[in-house]
Amino acid sequence: MEAGRELFLTVWRNPLGEILLLTAILTHVALALWKTARRRTWRMPVWQWIQLLLGLAIPYLLIPHVIGTAGLAARFGYADSYRNVLTILWPGLLINQTTLMLLVWTHGMIGLHFWLRLSKVYRRWFPWLLAVAVLVPVLASLGWIGAARRLALVDQVPFPLTGEMITWSDPLILFLQRGFFGLLALVVAAILVRTIRRRFAETITITYPGGRTLRVVPGPTLLEVSRMNGIAHADVCGGRARCSTCRTRILAGGDSLPPPSTQEAQVLARIGADDTVRLACQIRPTAPLKVQPLVPARGAPRRAVTSGDAYHWGVEQPAAILFVDLRNFTGMTESRLSYDVVFLLNRYLGETARAIEACGGYVDKFIGDGVMAIFGMTDGIQSGCRNALAATNAIAENLEHLNVELASQLDTPLQIGMGLHAGQVILGRIGAADGGNQGAGTRITALGDVVNIASRLEAATKELGQTLVVSRQVLRTAGYTCDAAQETEIEVRGRSHPMTVYALTPPTPLRDALASPTEHAAE
Structure with a gap:
């Protein structure tokens, strides 16, 4: 000693x-x-x-x-x-x-x-x-x-x-x-x-998504305003500008805020944020603001009735969206008993959902014989794209096993189409405000142009004769490359220019269909 x-x-x-x-x-x-x-x-x-x-x-x-x-x-x-x-x-x-x-x-x-x-x-x-x-x-x-x-x-x-x-x-x-x-x-x-x-000072208004308006006295940071009023606001580093989880888009009133400090500017530059994005822990509103938190608050209450649930008023973040649809299911149901149809559909949807969740995805909804899934909600967009690509292989493999299992009951094997796209989406709980008795509004769903494009890419599998159509955006974000022979351009309704996509047929190991990873930023 x-x-x-x-x-x-x-x-x-x-x-x-x-x-x-x-x-x-x-x-x-x-x-x-x-x-x-x-x-x-x-x-x-x-x-x-x-x-x-x-x-x-x-x-x-x-x-x-x-x-x-x-x-x-x-x-x-x-x-x-x-x-x-x-x-x-x-x-x-x-x-x-x-x-x-x-x-x-x-x-x-x-x-x-x-x-x-x-x-x-x-x-x-x-x-x-x-x-x-x-x-x-x-x-x-x-x-x-x-x-x-x-x-x-x-x-x-x-x-x-x-x-x-x-x-x-x-x-x-x-x-x-x-x-x-x-x-x-x-x-x-x-x-x-x-x-x-x-108690005697003049107040200003802070407007959150969903039209919720707060009257507050200037002085606290925006993060403190959220906490003072029971609004869930993501914050990992404790308000020290060491992370970007409290980042917020200033929809109106941004001109009243002072420019970012050196520390805040470094964080914003690191994530490639535009001029409308600020860190809630670093700005102190002195004039009315309209804001949109961009990262969901972990640990927020799950019930939509809770005003502090970030998903209740919606958050904007990058994510990968996957659509899966069963081909010619209507024709298959014409000669089957209703119980057989329900059994077959549940087996297919169950195998698909298990594959999605095993690869880190979130099942947004079942749409008849289709499934919509979200990837990258909590682990970042790059991981989300990689996991979504892995899920397409897992779904195809599960479907192959299901076809073998149900071969005696099927006239033709089950076939699917999948569309995959990535980008900025809005995540929120959509449904009855109180959820009703059936739990409506408790599931998180994705909205936006990315969702529409992913759905249209799934429909394009019929024209291209492949099982999966994935956008070039997904591969670039995931850090993968693909054989140029699989590349094609398609017209997507709602877009003025053709879109570059890759038409593939899983299950093919990613290292064969998608060559070695390249360096790309996750944001």
Whole structure:
């Protein structure tokens, strides 16, 4: 332990190290108090509550430790060796020291987790990193407590602090702790004053999708406005502009907003956002706004009656849309009993839905003998396109097995057509406002031009004589290329120019039909 301490002192117990360490501590305290004073709403996730309370508790608990080590060393030349420090801590300050260590460690780990959790590498290594995060404080506690016990039993080190040291340090510790409480009192006073002023201040209107209008006092960020009024708004990084999940399209009133800060501009540039998109955590409306959140809030209530459900008022995001239709099903039903028709249709729809869900897709709806599915709702558009392509193979394979199973009942094998396209869609819960007794309105559906084109590509399979027609947009977004012989142009109703598509017949392994991946951005 002493060898480690010598290394620690080499880094920190010098003018430069002490300045850096003191600056870090003061910055931490100032930011914690400043963020608390600026907060307009106390509706926030549990992890942000924990971070806030830890950030305020750590400085108070850290004061005795700092004064009792570096302070005494600087004032009296006190040797804060582990023999002396452990003698002071054991056993009377066991709880204090362990609590301080756990609070600091937990505070740091929560911050790192919510900073890195969007990284694929971090998610892959998360179980191992979590184990390390738990083991470090456990082993640290076992180490110093074991050393302190052995030291007390074997060496009987005399109490190292003199009366002069205690007379100097104890009042200073009490003064600093009271000073910190004084700063907290100022923060509380600022919050109370702002709350009182809000009651008499002029308000502005914020309009959300669905025509919901809020009257708010200028000051809070748009993200805070959403939380204050129970509106689910996606937010992964805790409002620190470290992610783009709270991005919002400003439909009206954007001219009243100041230009993006450097940090916000970097995030927006990284995702290729246009001038109408801003981060809700960074803008503070001062004039009426009409807004459209662009990312669905995870964990939002599922019932459409809840105004906080992001899907209830609709969100815009990129997704891949797949249409699957059973060929000549009407002709097959003419000579069959109704029970046989229902059985056959359910077997086909069940196999198709299982293939879609196994590949990460979401079954939007069943349309007679057809199926509409959405891919990329939560895992990004590139993964969505890749998963949708994998699903077309899985559907074709399941249909082949079903044809073998039902060969004795079928005059001709079941055949399907599939259309696949990707782009910006609107996702929302469409149906009765309260869902009725049948759960209407609880399913999420996709709307927009992408949906219409995917449906028309499915219809084009009949003309092209193939099972799957996929747009070039899907392949490019997925990062795949395809044999040029499969490429063709078709006229799509509603589009002024021909559309480049690929006509394929699954199931063919993707590495054969779609050659090696190329680098493409996911957004």
